[in-house]
Amino acid sequence: MGKLTIGCFSSLVGSTNLDFAVKLSAAAMEKGHKVDLWVSGNGTMLSLTAQRAFKDYSYLEKTVTELMEKGLNVTACEACAESRGYHEDHTLAGVKRFSMDWYLASSFDADRVLHIGGE
Amino acid sequence: MGKLTIGCFSSLVGSTNLDFAVKLSAAAMEKGHKVDLWVSGNGTMLSLTAQRAFKDYSYLEKTVTELMEKGLNVTACEACAESRGYHEDHTLAGVKRFSMDWYLASSFDADRVLHIGGE
Amino acid sequence: MKLAAFVSDYRNTVDTLDRLKPEKLGIILIQNGVYHATTKEKGNASPVLGYSADYYVLQEDLETRGYTSADVGDNIKVITVSDVVDLLFNDYDKSAWL
Amino acid sequence: MKLAAFVSDYRNTVDTLDRLKPEKLGIILIQNGVYHATTKEKGNASPVLGYSADYYVLQEDLETRGYTSADVGDNIKVITVSDVVDLLFNDYDKSAWL
């Protein structure tokens, strides 16, 4: 079994890139792979707690919490989060916040890296 | 002098559409126009308080606060904000939160509407 | 109608400009739309400059990207945000952000 | 290299696919990229289908948009997210999200 590092830079609500990143994480974990998920840029939106579920918007808080209980490693870019006003005290339990070098360190021993950047 | 209603749906950090919307608001107010600014979608990011100013990211909190003191009317889409985890208690002082009909009501007596939607 | 169309990207994902047929059309190049004014590809000007329209480009968005008004053709008017307000109120009655 | 390229938009703003010359190329159509698999324009298939590559399309993104595997040509393999994991680990060594 291998290690997959996913970086996602797009927002939770407004784009479905994060939905895909989370689904891919779940599918990889189900096959026994270890998964690190780095969220940066607008993707740091995933790290905010107390998002409200509405039928018109993406909602991943519950899924991500369950996946973290099963071992998914989620880290948000601290500067990207702070610049948006997402502070430590509103961060979803279990999500870590580090500098960008965390993503590179995760890639160091990853077998595969999927970087969802563009746009 | 007229009334300009601006709707902006793009995020503060990650796109410069909101920067433009705020600059346009300031320029219109300087000419004596009344300006309503509606933020929806990822644009609701403008309504979050305590954003940190870094040189790598857009930062509008100070400018918007000053413009609101001069009469700029800023309203965020409540559902768009809530779905993202932006709640009342983290809202920038002076920014209102209403349903989408507020935007349409603002357009009712606007002389001009600039809707910054796409993407 | 008199329509002010804002082009804010270099690669447009919509072909709406092709269909708009207002009595008067203004095309305002802002943000990454300014590249249509500054940049030729293989010697050819951007097709966005090929409409029957009055053209404007935002000075600060030019300079932010490393260009000046000298990089822009005479057929494109270099304007400020303050000018955008006047265009919206005085010269056009509707606007379209494409 | 063996490269898996993800196409997630219908109107691509980059021409990177034209330049990539890996030993083996897989193109995975997801999100709005699935329209390349389902939709012809003026009777012509999307140019994105014209590369020398193995093609995949994500079933759930098809169905979310009102299509089924029946709307997709035989040269495109309909896959699940679970299959994407296997493609990444077993068939390709690098990936590119365009």
Place this chain on the structure above:
Amino acid sequence: MATTKLGFIVQRPGVKSENPKLALTHAIASQSVEIYLNDGDLVTADIAFIGDGVLNCKKDQKPEYLDMSTTESHIKMSLLLDLNVLICKEDLERFGMTEKDVVIDAEEFGADIEAKVVPYEEINKMMEDVNHLLFF
């Protein structure tokens, strides 16, 4: 007693981007705007799908994968609320699609009106006729 007419123009495909859905939810909000207005004042919303935007009108969209409402259901809701929904005929033809491929009615919800597949010329007329345009 005055009426302000808004034209919502959807130019892009949805799902990946929330913009087309926001166009529909904002247009639907024209039905509740009276609380802000004087008696008899109105805001109307016409909706037109042009270019790649017509792909939002495809029938049989499945909500379950993203666990989110579809643009199809929002178009039906718009019809139920008697909004004028226009779909560009030339763009459907460009994609080899016909009326059969797109959402036309919302009978199951009890809607009285249907979406109209019309030549672009009619959408152009709507754009001339409204007070303000909102491009999505």
Place this chain on the structure above:
Amino acid sequence: MATTKLGFIVQRPGVKSENPKLALTHAIASQSVEIYLNDGDLVTADIAFIGDGVLNCKKDQKPEYLDMSTTESHIKMSLLLDLNVLICKEDLERFGMTEKDVVIDAEEFGADIEAKVVPYEEINKMMEDVNHLLFF
């Protein structure tokens, strides 16, 4: 003692989108990654600008209008930190640009190396050579 090589490929113009700048800040983070690694282990970052991405390399970008750092200054910082910065020659030529139009050195910061304008073929070699690709 192992080295993992990352290739950062910038395909789009910046400013309006923060993505090219995030490419550079992430690449620069390769200089501080050791705190997470064992002694002697390394992560290297090569940066290539291709397609419209080369527009990020235009000289004389002014930061004052948006009150934000420019991609120009981030490229200079990358050079100061000895990162390998490649700019696609064919794409510059396509836009009628030459080495004179783009950021090549960061002498004023004391950088020892320069950005290299190279044929796409060399960027392709870099892409083959690295362990993982990150497209922006």
